[in-house]
Every structure is written in C-alpha cells, then in structure tokens.
Amino acid sequence: MIYKVRTIDKAGKSKKYKIEAESIEDLKLILKMKDLELVKVLDQISPKKDFYKRNLYKDQDLAIVFEQLALMVKQNVTLQRAFSVIAKQSKGRKKDKLNKLVLDLEKGYSLRESLERNTIFPKFASNLIYLGEETAEPGRIFEELAQYYRQKAYFENKFKAALAYPIILLFVSVFVTEFLIIYILPSFSEMLKDMGADLPLSTQILLHIAEFLNTYNIYILAGFLFLILLIYLLSMTKKFRFKMDKFIFSFKLAKRNFYYRFSKGMALALESGLTLQRGLAVCEPIYANTFIAEKTKELANKLKEGISLSESMEELGIFSDILVAMVKSGEEASGLAEVLKEVSKHYLEELELERQRFTALIEPALILIMALLVGFIVISIAMPMFDIINRV
Incomplete structure (x- = not known):
C-alpha cells in the first residue's frame, strides 16, 4: 500500500x-x-503495476554498493547494520527500498526472504547472495559481485562512449543533407532556371527528392513512428523476441559477450559451491537473451542425462571451440571454476579489442558517407553554375 x-x-x-x-x-x-x-x-x-520499471541500480552503482557491503561484512558488521548504513547514504526510491529491507531484517526475516519481498538487486546477484547466506560467506559473495559488476560497467561504458561520436555524426549527416536538399537546392535551382541554365540529371534527381520530402514529410515521420511502435509491440511477443535474439546472437560481438558472461557467471556460481545444473539456472538472468536462455535449458537437460559439460556444450553448437576445449581441460583437471575465470578474462580482452576495431571502422566510414552525400549535393549545385559561366 x-x-x-x-x-x-x-x-x-x-x-x-x-x-x-x-x-x-x-x-x-x-x-x-x-x-x-x-x-x-x-x-x-493501491500500488499500480509499473510496466516501465527499470533496475533500481546501474551496474556501476551496484559495484560500489557490493564493495561497501563486502568491506563491512568482513569487519563483522551485521547484515542488518550494513544495509542500514547503505540506506542512510542513499536517496529516493533506493532509500525507501533499503529501509524496507532493513525493517524486514529487524522483524526476523532472513536475508533471502527480505530480498524476495523487496526487489532491490538483479536476479543474478540476488541468487548468489542467497547462496552466500546459506554458506555463511556473504562477504566473499559481495566481493565477487562487486568485481563482476565493475568489469561489466567498465566495458558497457566504453562501448557507449565508442558509439556516441558515430551516432552524433550520423544525426548531423542526416540533418545537413536534408537541410541542403529541402531548403538550399530548390532556391539555387529556381535562380539557375531563370538564368537559362540546363539542370543536369543529378540536380534533377535531388530536386525530385526535395519535392517528395516537402510533400510527404509528415507521412514519412508518421510512418517512421508507426514502424518503431510496431517493432516495440512485436518485441513483447515471445516468438518475435526469440527470433530477434537469435538474429542478434549471430553477430560476433554478441557471441563474445555471451561467452564472457557465461564463463564469468559460471565461475562465480561454482566457486560459491553450486552444482553445474544449479549454476546454469542461477546465471540465466544475466544473458538477457531468450534464445540463449532456451539453449542453456537444453544444456541443463543434457547434464541431467549424465553427459559432461564440455560434450553438452559441443553438441549445442553455440559455444566457441576454445571455450569447449578449456572447459574440457578444466573438467579433467578438476579445476573448472578456475579455468572459467581465466576464460572470462580472455573474452573480456577480446570484447575490448572488438570495441576498438568497431570504433576504428565506423568513424571513418560515416565521415566518408557524409563527405560523399554533401559532395554530391554541392556538385549538383555547382555544375549548372559552371555551365552559365562557360556560356558567358
């Protein structure tokens, strides 16, 4: 209420x-x-269901919160007191949620029950925190979660920063091109016609485009907005979402991101004492991909049949040969968690290299496209002018 x-x-x-x-x-x-x-x-x-509810914490904030919790718990501060300290330095919705959590702990609820009653952390983090409570090692779990979310935030921030310049450049290109075609070119063409210049084919094409945009601008905008709405509504259906997630997974960057999350998440789960099957279930929320979630369920079913993890991964066909080989060596050496941790570092480095390659390719490509578009428009304007000068 x-x-x-x-x-x-x-x-x-x-x-x-x-x-x-x-x-x-x-x-x-x-x-x-x-x-x-x-x-x-x-x-x-009565509280209304929030259809647009976002995560309470960003990854970077989660890393800080878990670092603070790990530090306090390792100094023998009780969980109730630790969360109370975090609540006091929080604001708004975070403060309210944490205060309710502390209140539940005061009432005698376990940490698991308190977190289930108050959605504060992502499901993956909550699952591992439950395990930390069961094994009486919450400090180590908080520390591992802090490291995980710190690395995740670092990569995502780097990737967003890499996308920022190309996106700005793309919007500028579209704006400049539309401005030249709609406002500048028609004025020049009228002036050139009055002076008796013959308009070349390129200029005529641009004039037709300008006329089309001026006439149907509202309809184009409405169609674009309708398309966005349609995609959004379709994304709410399981079938479309599954197909889209499968398509996204076909990209190299998406695959490497999955390999990193899988190896890092499973390493955390196994180090915490979970079985392989339980670890797969705990890690499922971090993938945020219905296609991958379905595949990991198939992986869990194969494990139930008695097939080893490496053989199951190979049969599914979504894991890289390197990852399968490393898992196999980890199984043989009885050090799967340690091997997965090293593999996660490898894929984190590969993700960083992919980001650098993407930045190195996309920026010059967009600059070239912008130069070609603007150059084509300028030439289309200049050619009739040269024709007039030659006549004189």
Whole structure:
C-alpha cells in the first residue's frame, strides 16, 4: 500500500510524503528511520503495476554498493547494520527500498526472504547472495559481485562512449543533407532556371527528392513512428523476441559477450559451491537473451542425462571451440571454476579489442558517407553554375 502522509521533522517542519509500506506499523518504523514523526495519513493508494520499471541500480552503482557491503561484512558488521548504513547514504526510491529491507531484517526475516519481498538487486546477484547466506560467506559473495559488476560497467561504458561520436555524426549527416536538399537546392535551382541554365540529371534527381520530402514529410515521420511502435509491440511477443535474439546472437560481438558472461557467471556460481545444473539456472538472468536462455535449458537437460559439460556444450553448437576445449581441460583437471575465470578474462580482452576495431571502422566510414552525400549535393549545385559561366 502507498500511504500519502503528513509528517513533522526534528526542527518542527511539516512535510508531505508518499511512502510504500505494508501496514501503518511499518509506515511508522520507516518514518522513524528518516527521523520523521507521523502526523496524519492523508490517503491510501493501491500500488499500480509499473510496466516501465527499470533496475533500481546501474551496474556501476551496484559495484560500489557490493564493495561497501563486502568491506563491512568482513569487519563483522551485521547484515542488518550494513544495509542500514547503505540506506542512510542513499536517496529516493533506493532509500525507501533499503529501509524496507532493513525493517524486514529487524522483524526476523532472513536475508533471502527480505530480498524476495523487496526487489532491490538483479536476479543474478540476488541468487548468489542467497547462496552466500546459506554458506555463511556473504562477504566473499559481495566481493565477487562487486568485481563482476565493475568489469561489466567498465566495458558497457566504453562501448557507449565508442558509439556516441558515430551516432552524433550520423544525426548531423542526416540533418545537413536534408537541410541542403529541402531548403538550399530548390532556391539555387529556381535562380539557375531563370538564368537559362540546363539542370543536369543529378540536380534533377535531388530536386525530385526535395519535392517528395516537402510533400510527404509528415507521412514519412508518421510512418517512421508507426514502424518503431510496431517493432516495440512485436518485441513483447515471445516468438518475435526469440527470433530477434537469435538474429542478434549471430553477430560476433554478441557471441563474445555471451561467452564472457557465461564463463564469468559460471565461475562465480561454482566457486560459491553450486552444482553445474544449479549454476546454469542461477546465471540465466544475466544473458538477457531468450534464445540463449532456451539453449542453456537444453544444456541443463543434457547434464541431467549424465553427459559432461564440455560434450553438452559441443553438441549445442553455440559455444566457441576454445571455450569447449578449456572447459574440457578444466573438467579433467578438476579445476573448472578456475579455468572459467581465466576464460572470462580472455573474452573480456577480446570484447575490448572488438570495441576498438568497431570504433576504428565506423568513424571513418560515416565521415566518408557524409563527405560523399554533401559532395554530391554541392556538385549538383555547382555544375549548372559552371555551365552559365562557360556560356558567358
């Protein structure tokens, strides 16, 4: 239930808040954590399902939170106290969620139960935290999760930075091209016609494009928006999502990203004491790909049949030969977790190299395309002018 309340702080100032709580008693405890006193409950609202709900934390923030939790737990700080410290330095929705988690821990709920009641961390992280609680090693799990999310955030930030310049350049190219075709070229063409110049084929083609854009601009925009909406609605269906995810997986970068996540996630799971089958189930949320999720379920079924992990991976056909070979050597040496950890480092380096190659190729390619487009337009304008000069 969401409570709309009037409160008073220590300084005597009255403020209104909207706070989610299970009962009035819980509400009072949450307000107490914020050093507020309940004056009056103004309204009670049933929470609506949030269809556009995003993760509470970004990967970079998760790394920091898990680092802090690992440090405190290793210093024998209780989980309740550790989460309370994190809550105090948080703001907004994060603070509210963490306060509710601390409240549940105070009531005697286990960490697993508290996290299930309050969706704070991604499913993969929560699954490993549950395991840390069961094995009485939450500090090590927090440390491993901090390292995982730090590496994940580093690569994703680097990739976004690499995409930023090409995307800006692409938008500038489209804007400049459209501006020249729609506004500049028609003015020049009218002037050249009045001067008796013969318009070459390239200029005539551009004029027809300009006329088409001017006439159907609204329809083109509406069609583009409709296409985006259609793709979005189709992506909500399982069949289309599966086909799209399968198509995405055909790219080299997507495959290497999967190999990294698989090896890193499984290394974490196995080091935490999970079986191979349980590890596959725990790691499934980190892939964010329905095609891969389906394949990992097939992998788990093969393991149930008694087939080794390396043989199962080879039969599925989605894993690289190097990864299969390394897993096989890890199985033979009884050091699968350590081998997978080393493999994850290898694929992280490969992802970085792929990012650098992508940046090195896309930037000059877009510059060349922009130069050709603008050059073609300029030549189409200049040719009739040279024709007039030659006549004079």
